[in-house]
Amino acid sequence: MSLVLDALSVRVAGGAALFAPLSLTIGPGEVSTVMGPSGVGKSTLLDAIAGHLAPAFTLSGGVTLDGRDILALPAEARRVGLVFQDAVLFPHLSVGDNLAFGLAARVKGRAARRAAVEAALARAGLAGLHDRDPASLSGGQRARAALMRSLLAEPAALLLDEPFSKLDASLRDEIRAFTFAHIRARAIPALMVTHDPADAEAAGGPVIGLTPQ
Numbered sequence: 001m002s003l004v005l006d007a008l009s010v011r012v013a014g015g016a017a018l019f020a021p022l023s024l025t026i027g028p029g030e031v032s033t034v035m036g037p038s039g040v041g042k043s044t045l046l047d048a049i050a051g052h053l054a055p056a057f058t059l060s061g062g063v064t065l066d067g068r069d070i071l072a073l074p075a076e077a078r079r080v081g082l083v084f085q086d087a088v089l090f091p092h093l094s095v096g097d098n099l100a101f102g103l104a105a106r107v108k109g110r111a112a113r114r115a116a117v118e119a120a121l122a123r124a125g126l127a128g129l130h131d132r133d134p135a136s137l138s139g140g141q142r143a144r145a146a147l148m149r150s151l152l153a154e155p156a157a158l159l160l161d162e163p164f165s166k167l168d169a170s171l172r173d174e175i176r177a178f179t180f181a182h183i184r185a186r187a188i189p190a191l192m193v194t195h196d197p198a199d200a201e202a203a204g205g206p207v208i209g210l211t212p213q
């Protein structure tokens with residue numbers, strides 16, 4: 001599974017491109033990092049790939065995932081997961097129901113869905129917390145649950161927008177290692193936006209500097 005960007009560029013409708021066209025191939029289990037000045041369009045780049053581009057922008061270039069052109073597809077058909085720093089759990093659902101919300105549609109039947117959620121909770125070190133209220137979890141537990149919810153949807157690629165920046169230092173290393181281990185285990189390509197050079201180093205993949213056009 002590879003994610004390929006071909007001269008991808010975004011412009012404000014009727015205006016100039018935000019950044020120089022970007023071409024990039026991200027292989028299975030690889031995490032490429034995008035860095036660049038504030039406002040250059042890093043979050044907008046991820047939105048464009050995920051299919052959530054605001055109407056104010058227009059897109060040029062191509063994006064393929066596993067050889068399939070995804071730009072013509074609606075967001076929900078792209079199989080691209082997006083994890084961001086403010087990823088929150090739905091407060092009115094239990095922790096387990098939050099994860100079940102992300103569960104791929106192919107998992108049918110109540111018992112099978114419950115088993116898949118329990119297994120994911122255990123993998124995230126959250127065993128026994130199925131029925132808990134999200135507000136009763138620690139910040140690190142919430143971050144792991146939100147990440148698991150994204151992974152349970154079985155995305156074919158994962159986009160990470162400053163995923164660790166709200167975590168305190170003691171948690172950051174743990175969640176970072178957890179996230180990258182899961183990306184490798186699932187052999188999906190990932191693209192991460194960050195301002196933190198330590199994130200890029202831990203990701204281990206290429207670092208791309210996004211430059212204003």
Ligand SMILES: Nc1ncnc2c1ncn2[C@@H]1O[C@H](COP(=O)(O)OP(=O)(O)OP(=O)(O)O)[C@@H](O)[C@H]1O
Nearest residue numbers: 012018036037038039040041042043044045054056
């Ligand atoms: N709806 C909009 N209409 C016009 N311009 C917008 C709109 N939304 C965002 N922008 C502009 O698009 C540019 C890209 O924003 P974006 O959030 O992608 O930057 P970023 O590189 O992720 O920044 P940061 O590092 O600060 O998060 C910014 O200059 C922003 O002001």
